Amino acid sequence: MKTDSPFLELEAAPRVRVWFDGQPLELPDGANLAAALLAAGVRTFRHTPVSGAPRAPFCMMGACYDCLVETGGRVQQACMLEVKDGMRIARPHEAEAAHAEG
Amino acid sequence: MQKADLIVIGAGPAGMAAASEAAGAGLRTVLLDEQPRPGGQIYRDVDRAAGLRGSILGADYLHGAALTARLRSPGIEHVPGAVVWMIEQGFQVSYTREGRAARVAADRVILATGALERPMPVPGWTLPGVMTAGAAQILLKQSGVLPRQAVLAGSGPLLYLIAAQMVRAGTPPLALVETQTRADMIRAGRHLGGALRGWRYLAKGLKLMAEIRRAGVPRYTGATAIAVEGEDRAEAVAFESGGRGHRIACGTVLLHHGVVPNQQAARSMQVPHLWSQAQQCFAPVADAWGRTGREGVFTAGDGAGIGGARAAEYSGRIAALKAAEELGRLTVQERDRLAAPLLRQKARETAVRPFLDAAYPPYAEALAPDDATIICRCEEVTAGDIRSFARLGCQGPNQAKAFGRAGMGPCQGRYCGLTVTGLLASANGRSKDETGYYRIRPPIKPVTLGELAGAQDTPAED
Ligand code: FES
Numbered sequence: 001m002k003t004d005s006p007f008l009e010l011e012a013a014p015r016v017r018v019w020f021d022g023q024p025l026e027l028p029d030g031a032n033l034a035a036a037l038l039a040a041g042v043r044t045f046r047h048t049p050v051s052g053a054p055r056a057p058f059c060m061m062g063a064c065y066d067c068l069v070e071t072g073g074r075v076q077q078a079c080m081l082e083v084k085d086g087m088r089i090a091r092p093h094e095a096e097a098a099h100a101e102g
Numbered sequence: 103m104q105k106a107d108l109i110v111i112g113a114g115p116a117g118m119a120a121a122s123e124a125a126g127a128g129l130r131t132v133l134l135d136e137q138p139r140p141g142g143q144i145y146r147d148v149d150r151a152a153g154l155r156g157s158i159l160g161a162d163y164l165h166g167a168a169l170t171a172r173l174r175s176p177g178i179e180h181v182p183g184a185v186v187w188m189i190e191q192g193f194q195v196s197y198t199r200e201g202r203a204a205r206v207a208a209d210r211v212i213l214a215t216g217a218l219e220r221p222m223p224v225p226g227w228t229l230p231g232v233m234t235a236g237a238a239q240i241l242l243k244q245s246g247v248l249p250r251q252a253v254l255a256g257s258g259p260l261l262y263l264i265a266a267q268m269v270r271a272g273t274p275p276l277a278l279v280e281t282q283t284r285a286d287m288i289r290a291g292r293h294l295g296g297a298l299r300g301w302r303y304l305a306k307g308l309k310l311m312a313e314i315r316r317a318g319v320p321r322y323t324g325a326t327a328i329a330v331e332g333e334d335r336a337e338a339v340a341f342e343s344g345g346r347g348h349r350i351a352c353g354t355v356l357l358h359h360g361v362v363p364n365q366q367a368a369r370s371m372q373v374p375h376l377w378s379q380a381q382q383c384f385a386p387v388a389d390a391w392g393r394t395g396r397e398g399v400f401t402a403g404d405g406a407g408i409g410g411a412r413a414a415e416y417s418g419r420i421a422a423l424k425a426a427e428e429l430g431r432l433t434v435q436e437r438d439r440l441a442a443p444l445l446r447q448k449a450r451e452t453a454v455r456p457f458l459d460a461a462y463p464p465y466a467e468a469l470a471p472d473d474a475t476i477i478c479r480c481e482e483v484t485a486g487d488i489r490s491f492a493r494l495g496c497q498g499p500n501q502a503k504a505f506g507r508a509g510m511g512p513c514q515g516r517y518c519g520l521t522v523t524g525l526l527a528s529a530n531g532r533s534k535d536e537t538g539y540y541r542i543r544p545p546i547k548p549v550t551l552g553e554l555a556g557a558q559d560t561p562a563e564d
Contacts, residue, residue: 005250006231006249006250006251006353006354007241007247007248007249007250007354008247008248008249008250008271008272008273009245009246009247010154010155010158010246010247010248010271011154011155011246031245032244032245035241035244035245035247036245038241038247039245039247043230043231043334043335044230044334044335045230048480048482050481050482051482053228053482054229054230054334054335055228055230056230056231056335057233057237058232058233058234058237058479058517059218059219059233059234059236059237059517060233060234060236060237060240060241061143061218061236061237061240062136062185062547063218063364063513063516063517064479064513064516064517065480065511065512065513066228066479068512074550074552080136080185082138
């Protein structure tokens with residue numbers, strides 16, 4: 001996993017361990033999950049069901065659905081979730097990403 | 103089912119102000135909001151961020167704390183983390199919270215659902231690393247996270263604000279690539295009278311520009327042919343400005359050319375909308391109180407037409423006063439006495455808008471993108487696809503769904519709807535109103551069977 005982040009974090013916060021696609025990451029406890037993953041250097045959150053193109057957060061306000069990840073057995077918007085200790089996050093598989101469609 | 107007098111949807115400036123004004127008039131008010139803490143996008147997380155990074159975010163942002171403070175009233179039940187997915191006549195509002203569906207009823211509804219970034223489809227805008235300028239603001243406000251190597255592209259005052267905040271945070275943007283031209287500014291000159299009444303905005307804008315200049319951030323204006331380049335993430339922005347081509351290597355591209363009303367909730371209730379030529383978007387038809395064409399449904403804030411955060415606050419209070427009068431908590435005289443200063447202040451706040459709308463018009467090439475440019479991010483439909491649907495007889499956005507799935511992905515057309523309307527209108531030589539918009543049906547946000555099964559009060563129960 002790349003950790004050379006294109007993002008700057010202004011403050012240091014206590015970290016907890018989460019797993020993203022099986023890799024351990026130390027993220028700020030209670031932080032916005034999409035922001036924390038971006039700051040940790042995660043570039044691609046999912047691939048589109050249509051062409052497999054990589055995507056990452058675009059709007060950060062729950063409107064674009066480009067930040068979809070799989071966690072807690074569901075495909076959810078990372079920008080609407082908070083980091084919790086021990087969280088397991090994965091890039092959604094095509095079928096599940098399509099299933100999340102409203 | 104829980105019953106209230108008023109349900110306010112959205113805890114941004116309009117929704118927070120509406121809820122506190124309504125509670126002050128004696129209405130039992132439920133304020134539903136998607137975020138864990140109040141503020142909306144403009145004052146996102148103000149209670150936490152003010153102490154941590156208030157000096158970067160500035161005084162306008164800190165004003166939001168005055169609004170969140172007023173939510174601590176016994177008349178307001180603020181439900182954070184509530185994702186509204188259906189609003190039924192009557193009114194019953196269904197939402198999901200912490201994985202469970204719930205429902206609340208009330209006699210009046212104020213939609214304070216705010217704005218979305220105007221879609222800015224340019225080549226490469228779907229690449230990781232490309233975000234809206236609003237997204238960068240949210241990252242900064244909520245998380246204290248800023249892009250290190252960013253280029254800002256588009257037009258409008260928000261670009262100056264985020265650029266200045268990045269300067270203050272010690273990570274200035276690499277460049278501002280602005281699409282507006284000198285001709286736009288000259289055309290805007292005829293609205294200068296209104297702008298001078300809103301001179302505080304102009305003064306603030308000039309101050310931000312001075313901050314950006316002092317930091318040595320290059321500015322390019324009249325930019326055309328903007329494209330984001332990169333294989334599987336943004337690596338550079340290419341564009342033309344001043345008669346020659348430019349290419350700036352970067353890790354993040356922030357796009358912005360204005361914000362537009364978030365229509366989803368209002369459209370799902372069949373609230374009539376009309377095209378606004380000045381703001382280049384659809385807005386719900388509403389009277390001075392924010393009353394829409396649907397009995398009992400109000401709209402306030404940027405969701406009713408873009409006016410900015412302060413105007414949103416006044417419009418929220420105005421709508422709440424009208425709702426309180428309709429429900430018998432205020433007399434018509436009391437309502438008018440309380441509303442008069444608010445209506446005046448709102449007019450003063452919005453006086454600058456015609457100038458801003460004319461000075462920073464949307465980027466023309468993003469309103470009519472090249473054939474190869476993706477316009478529906480979810481289903482990867484291109485502008486050329488939409489034009490070919492028009493040649494096959496497609497008249498409106500709803501038909502475009504059948505022709506090629508445009509607008510059928512999870513975002514439900516939030517980031518393609520206006521583009522599809524614009525492309526079909528010009529291809530068919532019809533107006534935007536004739537062309538129309540997607541029919542929005544509930545659920546306006548995805549809801550799972552599991553969430554319905556866990557419901558405290560499911561729609562099926564009664
Ligand atoms: S980034 Fe757009 S929905 Fe999460």
